Amino acid sequence: MISIDEAWDIMEALNNDAHGYAWDLWIEADEADDESLREDASDAQREYFIDIFNNLDEEIKQAIFHYARTDEQFKDQFECYYGEIDRKSTRLNSSHT
Numbered sequence: 001m002i003s004i005d006e007a008w009d010i011m012e013a014l015n016n017d018a019h020g021y022a023w024d025l026w027i028e029a030d031e032a033d034d035e036s037l038r039e040d041a042s043d044a045q046r047e048y049f050i051d052i053f054n055n056l057d058e059e060i061k062q063a064i065f066h067y068a069r070t071d072e073q074f075k076d077q078f079e080c081y082y083g084e085i086d087r088k089s090t091r092l093n094s095s096h097t
Contacts (some may be wrong), residue, residue: 002063004071010056011064011074015081018048050079 019026022045029037039093044045053061067074068085 002060003065004067004074005065007060007064008074008077010060011078011081014049014052015045017052018045018081021045021048030056046081052081053082 022041025037025041025044031042053064056064064078065085069075069079075085
């Protein structure tokens with residue numbers, strides 16, 4: 001299994017990629033100074049993150065879920081990017097599955 005440091009690095013890289021995909025939405029929201037557009041950009045970024053995450057090797061996904069279940073700080077950050085997870089099943093509590 002990958003280390004927690006490697007999992008952190010992967011998680012942050014995925015979020016950076018997702019942010020890049022949502023970049024135009026973030027720019028539009030900032031230029032308009034519109035909170036609703038910021039929420040839209042955040043939602044889009046989360047969807048991109050989930051899509052990228054779902055394409056990872058199963059072993060890496062399971063390691064990340066493991067750390068999200070066992071390390072509170074990791075869980076808090078992961079849920080900022082992915083959405084709420086169920087600690088027992090490694091499944092989302094939302095409709096992103």
